[in-house]
Amino acid sequence: MEFLSEYLDLTIFGILGLMSFTVVWLSIERWLFMRALSLPDYQNFDRLTVDLTKHLTTISSIGANAPYVGLLGTVAGILLTFYQIGQSGNVEVGAIMSGLALALKATALGLLVAIPTLMIYNALTRKVEVTQALWRADRDTRQGSQAHYEKV
């Protein structure tokens, strides 16, 4: 309990900070990759898909799990508050409220990380789909023009 009360905030905020750090890093990496991508380099559709969707799983996992990490912090904080009140014996409204308020911080931060992450993930997914569609379209036009050339 001592250890928990001492390092709870630090742990939860540390994990959430690491998550948001990873998201920012990977989304910048993806954005730069998408911008520099040249479709004619890819002969194979599946290779293109593999390169396009790299790191997207990580982003999606973080977006899905950040609220849970925050929630875990809140639950642990509430648990600690109640435990300490139980130990001290006297019930102070002020103590309970400030304990709960501090605990809710973790959920807020979790949501703060999750919302932009999911938005970024959706944007990247859309970009992947568009790129794939463009590649297919390019291939079709190439084949079409070849077919046309052969006919003539």
Add this chain to the structure above:
Amino acid sequence: MKRHIIGITVALCLHVSLAVWLISGVSSPAPAPIAAAPVSLVLSQMRIVEQQIEAKQPEAEPAPEVEEVVEAEQPVIEEPEPEIVEETPKPVETPPEPKPEVAKVEKPIEPKQPVKKKPEPKKVVEKVKTPQPTKKEEVAKVDPEPNKEMAEKPVPSPDPRTEISSAPAIAEQPQLSSAQIVNIEQAYINALQLALEKNKRYPLSAKRRRQEGTSTVEFTITKSGDIAEVRLRDSSGISRLDEAAVKALVTLAQFQPIPDELERTHWKMAVPIRFQLN
């Protein structure tokens, strides 16, 4: 690979700046409003504490005490001398009226001082003495021209007084240079207190555990306003709060220079820093 490096750098910059902003910006204003109210209370404590220290010093470290006394005395001695030279012609004309008053006022004070100053090292006596300066100040306020009268009448008396009295040079200052200096001192201490309140941070772990307490920190302000020799004097019983109190002063590091009117080359103080939750 280059993309990863760019991404890591940007994310790192973003998060570090955010963390720094949160730690410095959000957590420090929070305790400030809590402690804004008890400033006056703390102020009165602070002055007493300050004199206690000076009384304590002769017991612990006799050597620095001599230095301090010399430095504190100099202005005291210097002040009356020019006044005597300059103002002797004036008082010769004016004295008849205020003389009886002065005699009444000063005689009770002077005999008291040597009697009380003999048992210097005792703290209790020092505490008893602390109300005295305020009485003197009141007296000084009542008399229109205390300085002139002092300089004119008991010409021999101020010198022996300063020689006899070593530690309470501070207690004498308000007497010699009137209530204005006390005001300046108060304003300075007030400003320092406010700066400390702004600078102190309630440790999060202590907040969570609802730990409260008052730790007294001792330090020296130099003429230029540098804060040095910070150390803990009285513990609050909770090491986190003690550390935070010392840290508040260490991070403050530089305060406004001591006003010239106070004529101090350095000022040793002890400030109680209170950590209190609502």
